[in-house]
Amino acid sequence: MIAAGRTILIARAVADRTTSYGEFAAALVRATGVAGFDFTTGAGRASMAYLLDRISEAAYAESGGRLLGALVRNLGADDAGPGFYRLASRKGLAVPRTRGGRQAFWAQHVRELHEHFAGVAHRPAAG
Structure with a gap:
């Protein structure tokens, strides 16, 4: 799930987009075949939060x-x-x-992700 989530989110960054929790969960289901998240429960929301933390930690340097x-x-x-x-x-x-202030902090963070991965996507392959 971490690897699939990382791939999905990097693709969103390259495309200069964000995603909703529901869209992200649906993309994870398509990518992994694992059952979705039930966002109507605290446990379902906590599971998604935990997964996003793990993805963010795993891709921190790369991002x-x-x-x-x-x-x-x-x-x-x-x-x-x-x-x-x-x-x-x-x-x-x-x-x-x-x-x-938090909204501005988040928006800047998202902009920096988009810029970082747009640059990665346009770099020539090492040969």
Whole structure:
């Protein structure tokens, strides 16, 4: 699930897009065949948060010190879920305390992911 999630999120970064929790979960089901997440329960939401933490940790260096989980948001939301901010704090990033500050922090993080992976996607292959 971690490898599949990493691949899905990097593809979103290259495409200059974010994804919703539901879209991401559906893509994981298609990629792995593993049963989906039940977001109506606390356990289902916690499982997704845990997976996003693991993906972000596994791809941290490859992502240029950014958290891939930032690309997953609630449908219609203008920022990430609380797990993104907790992990960012644990990684030593200066997470603002205000809602507006957090939204700006998240938006910058997403922009940097898009820029980082757009650059990776356009680099010539080593030969």
